[in-house]
Amino acid sequence: KTISQNQVLTNDLNYNSIIDSSGIYVDNYQFHPDKLFPKKEWKGNWIWLNKEDYPDHQETFSTWVNNDPKRNKKYRALFRKKFKIDDLPETAILNITADVSFRAYLNNKLVAVGPPNIGSDYEDHNLPAHWFFTSHNILNSLEIGENVLAVEVFSFDLVLSETTSGKGKFICDIDNSLIQTLVATDSTWKCRLDTSYAIIKNFFSFNSNEEPENWTNANFDDEDWSASSIIDKPIAGYLTQSKIPIPFRRKINPKTIILKSNNNDIVLSENELLTKTFFNSEIIFDYGKNGVGFYNFSIIANKNDTLKIIPIEKNRANRPFIFICKAGKNDFSIPYLNVFRYLKLEVSSEKGLNINSIDVEYSSYPTTYTGNFQCSDEFYTQLWDIIRNTTQMCMQSLYLDSPLHQEPIACTGDYLIESLSNYYAFGDRWLARQDLIKTAKMLEKNNYDMFHTSYSLLWIQWLADYYRYTADNELLKELVPHVNKLNELFRNYLDEKYLLTQAPDYMFMDWIKIEKFNAHHPPAVIGTGYLTAFYYKSLVESAKLNENIGNNNQKDENLSLAKKIKFAVNKYLWDEQKQLYKDGIPFLSKVAKHFWLHEDSNIVTYSPHVNTLAVLYDIAPKERQESMMNYVVTQEKIELQPYFTYYVLSAIEHISKFNTIGLSLLNKWKNGIDLETYTLKENWQNETEFGYVGDYSHAWGGSPLFFISSEILGIKPERPGYKVIRFTPFVNDKITWAKGIVPINGNNTVDVSWEKKEDVYFVYKIKIPESFSAILDTPKELQNYSLHINGIKQENDKKINLEKGNYLIEYNKN
Incomplete structure (x- = not known):
């Protein structure tokens, strides 16, 4: 079947990127995975380096797969295919992937980078059961x-989040219709081993002298290259189409360029940078705030001149890189994502080298700045903006914990919070959706045992939040069976009291110290209550998810078990004298101790963590909750x-105290942001x-963004997917x-503004989009005020239905 290019989407949407005072983002675009080019069958085969010519370079490795430092050497497999076309086709779509990662060039132009993150855990030695491909x-x-x-x-992982099957392989088709392929991978492709990348004195490096010169050009002579070998590995059932748009890139310019010379700082103009000859020099490019992206350069150098490129977030170097020059022109683009405010360039050249260009391309998931926020308090306005900036930086082909660490998808607690920020800042659903699916696949292949034990339960909360904001029933049908298997695993960790005392560990809790223990991985006596509360919440949320897809028996089982757990927490962990829940009971755990599970001590602790969760999840009776939260926020x-x-802010909101206690707690973020980097710090302390x-x-x-938009603007989904707005x-x-x-659904938005005049007059304006309705939920502070909606007096009932349209809502003190 013939199709035109405008009938289908590819993963690399033609983004219109924008740079302005608010940031770097893309203009409004339409993406839906159902509109992607429907790649059902492959003509191409998996191929790799010729087995006879390169018998010792057939395997790939990552941090936890095939990683034998004595045996594994970093190498690239280079592939080329020449082909002729007489007429330009109506459609040309490159479907492509490779293991571990790739960059593809058509006629010397970069056209594809990938694959999107596959998904793996910390210390994950099990091979992935799927592999993503993308369409371009x-x-x-x-x-x-x-x-x-x-x-x-x-053949190796460039960042920690990448994984591998352990076997080198590459596949692609260039399709010009649903049934016709112009080019496909087979043994006619030319291949060559390349060892330009290496580790030199613990620095990742590239030696330009080792790379075939101009090998991506059409006129390059590849006659002496080998024929590729066909690799007999599964395609059907293994290759999976990525259902997210790929990150966009946009060039950004430094605010200042500084040449360090004899302990002096000399500010260079761009023209001076490009006309000066540099010998042994140090140049610092300052981009004004932290950014994420890729740097590239073009220089004229002498053989074995070196550049050391050092990204710096604030005052710490990360991912330093050494480039060894060949004689003449050197063009290079770093293949992995970096984060920095400052890019330091150390030049080592006896004869001098010249810079033609040094560019940085900002890169992130294609976010639209659909949501926004301003208020009378400049700090809250700035905090919202800094969180949006940091969240965007962490949105790539997966939600990252940070672009510095780039950890595997093992940090679901991070992603739960980031996706909530996203729903209010950008309104995207697809990145969270793909990450939720990847996590399910990862859990399945690892028998539902996750490195961060508590984070596996937060995957269920993350899914429940996703459903709350999207009403994506199809995803529930796909993932709820995995939810139930995960809950079944945790049932095995319960003791006869129905407390989670037999878990393999209690990671992750917090980057703090409780008694003498690191709460990153506390002993059972500290972690029991915390993890038991998370399991209780998982069962409650899972009951709702099962009910949504008609699994009422499973719903009832979950609620029955949750009831027993709630009873156990109140019976065994509540301390009547202290009026608090204790974290656990010493020496109940029978699990063999290991690096991530300390021996218990004969201690009793009352962490704010377990007490916060007891309030948030209604394990604690209502009459206890306010005093417990007072303890949480006042204990030192x-x-x-x-x-x-x-979770503390969530519990405060749960007891209807966000507008007082919660708002004050946001002031802690004055020490949680860094104005030099314009980003969020990982912890309050350095x-x-x-x-x-x-x-x-x-x-x-970044949770304040979620609370600022949902509480101060007052918008939440009353029904999943904002079918009714509250x-x-x-x-x-x-x-x-x-x-x-x-942003509430697709391109729909709710506009809100309000002001107050002393304490006697409050006016709220809200615009409800077409095809939506809302419930006006008057807070208790205004229930004794007279109410007018669009000038008409209304009974000030607790809830009033509002249909689409513009509303002026006025409260006057009686």
């Missing part, structure tokens, strides 16, 4: 006559870090009690006005 529109890069598709495949023994403060040094672009501390007017002594936009 290459029509504008084709030429009538001879073309060449050149692909470099990395344990300083809760930004991550767990999300170094924890146990010596852990955090980074400066960590979006797990609008709760905000009342507070400190904030006198606020305004903003909340």
